[in-house]
């Protein structure tokens with residue numbers, strides 16, 4: 001994986017000094033909260049309901065074991081012994097003191113980490129495929145491209161005060177595991193007819209209150225021009241994105257309002273101009289970065305079989321592990337969704353254990369997934385059983401990847417000052433209610449957001465839950481049929497909302513409809529797409545009947 | 555008028571009042587112009603030879619359009635004074651310098667020591683702009 005040289009390190013160290021100075025000026029009163037706010041936000045420090053929250057960047061979700069161990073130590077030293085992995089492949093700490101924040105950044109800098117641009121109206125952490133470098137179906141490893149984007153976007157002088165935040169995802173496989181088209185810019189590395197690699201640019205996707213799937217605006221930008229193309233996309237957005245209404249300020253609204261063609265022609269004109277400015281890093285720089293992502297020293301001729309005699313282990317292998325490009329290896333997902341747990345939370349001990357196991361079994365590498373789990377990308381199949389036993393003993397062996405218990409949930413009203421409703425307790429209830437039936441229900445991606453900002457990606461869930469405020473009472477809307485990936489679609493609201501228990505009951509009815517209508521190997525989503533909303537709606541809103549056949553009141 | 559607090563040029567400052575972008579084309583004797591966030595800096599490109607001062611107004615520091623305006627002018631070869639005015643704060647000075655601003659007239663005076671520290675803090679940059687600083691990638695591959 002990528003390692004800093006003295007230049008990268010100098011920048012991160014300077015950032016620590018910068019933020020220490022800004023914090024000092026805030027604490028001694030020479031800077032107002034209003035002036036401090038955008039600065040701390042650009043460094044990932046939010047003021048939440050009860051305390052400060054610090055979001056630490058995990059570029060394209062890749063971590064070394066030393067970095068992971070530091071994340072565990074920070075949880076102990078500055079927080080309450082927990083970290084929360086997010087849908088942006090980052091980690092958040094929820095109980096931070098302002099005066100200690102510079103010290104946390106200094107600790108992070110010792111392991112080549114930072115919190116630069118993890119919030120604010122700037123270019124955020126670039127995300128990628130959690131199986132990058134391991135996936136059997138990838139064209140190339142997308143991470144070198146993401147790293148070059150990280151460097152280009154770090155402290156870019158022109159783009160610190162965009163109309164709104166800006167999120168980029170990069171993939172290099174046809175199976176999209178990063179929800180690429182639900183980003184401000186999604187890039188897929190592709191090969192053209194001449195056999196050359198390039199970037200397909202999708203611009204203007206996003207969730208939030210107006211979810212949109214990004215259209216393709218350029219199917220092939222050569223690798224020696226793609227940073228320039230990014231710059232053109234961003235400049236057009238910075239100049240013309242709406243600033244009058246923060247809910248209409250994302251690039252998706254600009255692309256939608258002026259139209260894909262008009263946006264594209266403006267970008268192409270700016271691109272033609274910027275090509276004359278020589279701002280593109282040389283291909284040698286991309287090659288330098290690529291060398292950091294060379295395959296680890298895989299052993300050849302190792303057994304390609306897994307001993308499945310322990311049924312619990314066999315279930316975990318089936319549910320949580322995916323095919324590796326290298327025979328004899330597998331990519332294993334550690335679920336951070338134990339039954340009844342808080343999605344994405346891990347204790348400091350668990351974080352350190354995962355770090356140790358990565359060192360022992362996975363060439364020193366871990367990945368954070370956008371579904372808030374952890375991946376050990378390169379595990380020898382012969383080691384898999386030993387690994388699983390250690391995970392299981394630490395409460396990290398849950399075999400529920402992509403099942404109904406593998407819930408994505410935003411922090412919601414327990415932490416977030418924007419929330420309308422709590423997300424975490426709903427997730428916990430669902431996790432408990434369906435634990436026994438999860439295997440029978442199979443793949444079902446369930447996502448919960450505590451408000452319309454959609455941090456929990458509820459639009460993209462096979463089942464989505466959106467917390468709303470109804471006359472001061474928490475209420476939950478239910479959506480069906482969303483998906484991210486190659487077949488991206490947005491969910492449809494079933495109808496009137498529910499209270500907390502009501503929404504769990506409604507989901508139970510939806511799963512019953514699925515199981516009753518399921519044909520062959522269909523997943524929940526497939527059945528929904530075939531039979532449509534009607535049977536689900538009918539079951540979910542069927543009046544409860546009492547003994548004498550009268551609908552119940554209330 | 556707010557006073558210019560920092561100026562990184564040695565030529566004589568222009569005394570003329572800055573006119574709006576809209577009227578600049580007609581006022582053929584004007585040499586100073588003021589860009590508001592909604593103006594298109596490219597409207598000025600036909601007149602670059604007679605412009606000596608461009609003020610770019612930041613009514614609020616959170617509106618970043620002025621950074622693009624500045625770069626567009628510098629990329630087109632404008633070499634007169636480029637002044638940031640309005641809600642210009644110490645933490646923006648360094649990025650503004652990189653985008654081509656070479657004078658600053660902040661609404662609220664900036665503490666001199668803080669400004670000096672902020673301008674000196676980042677010795678290395680990843681992106682080339684027209685400010686002449688070599689980006690990190692150029693240093694990495696120098697002489698290869």
Ligand code: SF4
Nearest residue numbers: 410416419450451455
């Ligand atoms: S979706 Fe709303 S409640 Fe949830 S984290 Fe985002 S802003 Fe907060």
